[in-house]
Amino acid sequence: MQAATRELREEIDEAIARVLDSGYYLLGKELEAFEREFAEYSGAKHCIGVGNGLEALILSLKALGVRAGDEVIVPSNTYIATWLAVSYCGARPVPVEPDERTYNIDPEKIEAAVTKHTRGILPVHLYGQPADIGRIKEIAAKRDLWILEDAAQAHGARYKGKPAGGLGNIAGWSFYPGKNLGALGDGGAVTTNSDDLADRVRVLRNYGSRIKYLNEVKGVNSRLDEIQAAILRVKLRRLDNWNARRRAIAAQYHEGLQHSGLVLPYVPEWAEPVHHLFVVRSKRRDALRAHLEKSGIGALIHYPIPPHLQNAYKDMAMRPGSLPISERIHEEVLSLPIGPHLSETQAATVIRAIEEFRA
Ligand SMILES: *Cc1c(COP(=O)(O)O)cnc(C)c1O
Secondary structure (H helix, E strand, O other), rough: OHHHHHHHEEEEEEEEHHHHHHHHOOOOHHHHHHHHHHHHOOOOOEEEOOOOHHHHHHHHHHHHHOOOOEEEEEEEOOOHHHHHHHOOOOOOEEEOOEEEOOOOOEEEEEHHHHHOEEEEEOOOHHHHHHOHHHHHHHHHHOOOEEEEEEOOOOOOEEEEOOOOOOOOEEEEEEEEOOOOOOOOOEEEEEEOOOOOHHHHHHHHOOOOOOEOOOOOOOOEEEOOHHHHHEEEEOOOHHHHHHEEEHHHHHHHHHOOOOOOOOEEOOOOEEEEEEOOEEEEEOOOOHHHHHHHOOOOOOOOOOOOOOOOHHHHHHHOOOOOOOHHHHHHHHHEEEEEEOOOOOOOHHHHHHHHHHHHHOO
């Protein structure tokens, strides 16, 4: 993150100065420009900047009309924000297990989870790899459900050549600093091809108001501010280059670790991932992580505890063993260092350290 800021420091300084000189800090020209640019980037007709990724999902669900008593299909294997957005609307997240190779929701298991209360499907493009949207769309069409993409880890990812963010009915994005496209603070966005949904999110994010002091619905305050929008515009211009660097590192890892005994990321032929994370699996995960740490390599776990076993969801009373695939994944995954500013030499050091561990 520091390296990204260093690379772009002058342009970022200029962008911030432009905002300070304009005197507009919210809902101004920078946001409008960013919304236009990011809509185009993600192949959607509309983009609406909001406060963060969680609120992008919440406002999308609200715009889709989700209410108490509704059910929404979510992946069992995801960051908890996906579930929390559904819960916040008073609806019930209904977990579906992942495909063990891609870690994304297994489309073949979705229909069994659909009830008369189900309103939609909320697939996540986890670790920057697109979910199997084609299959999910078939099921959504058959059961009359909408699709909300959680694209928080997938800026630039493509499914059969089409960018994430315009694949379903609506999509939620996060610009948390560590994401592939990250602000220097909190930020988020919603993209959609629907004029109607875009209009609803636009009103909801600003107190339910289109005209000042005229409130049509009970909205919230969730806006992407001018400084973050201006910074994101600078970074968006660099995103494809940065994603290409991530791809090069991923290729280096695939090559260097093919005989490592680790389970490496699997990429279906229709997927163009952006490697938000490079996640490997090992039965000796904790020992491997300790060994890497000793060699000065930080490897993180995404994620240590699945949502259904978090205290926050104890009301669902789901015991260990109730979602076995997700639980096993959580016990074995390790994220190797990856990012646009990781050098080839640094990646080679990681590969060497893993070889040492095996020996
Ligand atoms: C980061 C993330 C979010 C939430 O984004 P914030 O901007 O941190 O609120 C939601 N879903 C997934 C999958 C994420 O990785």
